[in-house]
């Protein structure tokens with residue numbers, strides 16, 4: 229009689245088990261079955277064999293990474309053709325991975341699957357538990373992606389990144405199973421790709437008079453002999469990166485911005501703008517009124533020549549043509565543009581934009597390329613095969629899908645990795661807030677009706693580089709959020725679980741460390757403030773937080789609280805709260821603090837928030853956090869803070885604008901600061917100048933409410949940093 233062998237095979241239906249069992253895989257795979265009682269013993273050097281042509285690169289790649297040895301046959305690790313494609317839904321990026329006592333087998337249909345199988349195996353082998361045990365638990369993995377477009381965009385125009393470093397970012401993306409690298413190569417601040425036919429584009433367009441954006445000269449190394457800031461990628465370098473990425477299953481989608489965001493090109497060729505210039509390369513962000521002229525055929529000839537070289541350099545079937553943020557002011561006054569509107573029977577300037585984009589799309593179609601553009605290109609009609617990149621929420625993508633377009637979701641409030649990772653204590657950023665958890669909650673099919681979901685190709689995070697003066701800062705903004713994105717676009721939605729993810733991330737932080745990546749460490753803690761209530765939050769699962777209410781430094785002896793548990797404080801009593809999270813090794817993270825010196829007040833405003841900004845941010849005693857209102861502030865708009873009972877103050881001030889000390893963009897322009905004893909009658913106490921208003925209040929004045937009132941309308945966004953009372 230055969231001996232009865234009992235295998236304790238467990239099927240992990242939900243990711244919580246993944247972490248608990250030590251499989252710190254990121255992104256989480258579709259399915260793992262582990263055999264608790266059997267092990268594959270790691271003996272150096274590991275031998276690797278395959279006779280499948282499509283697996284050669286991955287076999288070499290793995291061999292190098294683990295210091296293994298390629299052998300003709302009988303390897304300990306083997307790559308084989310998968311004969312049961314249904315196991316991975318027939319997906320060419322899918323793979324199976326079997327670890328038995330004798331050997332490790334990776335099976336796939338194609339290069340991509342073999343490569344991802346190798347990436348998963350690398351994570352398993354490098355796992356701390358595996359290494360300390362000297363053995364890998366026997367297991368079976370079945371894995372394939374949820375979406376076909378798993379992207380990251382890098383903006384190399386606002387700030388430039390070193391060519392070799394771009395390979396480093398490709399390595400990181402590949403390790404997280406990202407397959408699309410969208411490369412933003414042109415903008416108002418620089419033209420970054422060599423075009424043989426127009427050398428002036430990079431001779432002139434790649435260099436600006438300083439680093440700009442308020443950064444110091446020494447925050448970058450990218451200067452030429454004339455001390456101008458900038459740089460560009462030669463065609464030879466591009467070919468090298470394209471090949472490097474391709475081996476790692478990454479398609480590079482280049483972006484050439486048109487008709488707007490074109491100032492760098494106009495500097496090289498002023499005759500391509502409506503006014504003829506002179507133009508200067510921008511040293512700041514924003515939206516330029518100067519765009520390509522839509523009435524001048526020379527513009528199309530130029531762009532077609534440029535795109536011809538681009539189409540040849542980048543094998544990607546898809547080319548990004550921008551299409552966002554194109555003001556029509558110049559077109560309105562340009563005789564050539566108006567002539568075009570008449571000749572083409574267009575309904576106006578908005579339709580002129582769609583004429584422009586469609587004409588380019590047609591040219592690219594002749595090169596066998598499809599266009600993708602920011603969601604603005606949908607507004608006035610666009611060729612049906614155009615793909616829409618939805619950045620202003622998911623709605624652009626949903627509308628696109630309903631009209632039969634394919635779409636990629638990249639909504640600002642989940643995917644803009646130029647936004648801060650925490651409310652306080654972070655480097656200067658574009659603004660906005662996308663903490664790790666928020667990035668993790670990204671779902672490309674959120675709110676998409678079931679019948680249109682097949683139109684959603686996937687999702688993408690964007691690294692706009694206005695506030696990333698150097699490569700280290702790009703790394704900081706990308707990691708760890710890259711892992712959250714990766715899981716959102718790769719792993720099955722039903723398996724998503726943030727606590728489990730954060731546990732697996734502890735291992736991922738080690739990987740970042742090993743790859744010498746300047747990642748944001750998880751000690752950040754966010755303190756949310758309700759009315760009289762504090763809620764502590766951290767990037768670590770079930771975090772314990774030490775806090776103080778007297779301004780002292782929190783330490784091991786301070787009171788402790790668990791994350792996400794509310795702490796209610798007596799009103800008006802405490803001025804400052806400081807908090808630190810306990811790290812997994814028992815030490816304390818960096819200090820976060822919040823001032824609580826604004827008396828209890830209720831905010832009432834007709835302003836609409838931009839994204840998830842809350843009006844209370846403007847009265848939380850902290851000018852780092854702010855309320856960001858949406859563009860277009862009508863005359864008469866008010867923003868009122870009303871107290872529960874009348875108060876007396878010596879001084880009242882208000883700071884608005886993007887700069888910490890007031891001013892910059894998005895400031896209150898034609899507005900006044902007013903007070904009221906009863907909430908009905910108002911008295912002006914100051915007028916805003918450069919975004920700031922301050923007043924000394926006559927002694928004895930009773931104040932029930934303070935408000936900002938806009939005398940005239942302004943069509944900008946508005947940042948209200950803080951109303952301060954003393």
Ligand code: TNX
Nearest residue numbers: 552553602619644646658692
């Ligand atoms: C909007 S997203 C832009 C970019 C900026 C970005 C900053 C998009 C299509 N346009 O030009 O860099 O905001 O977050």
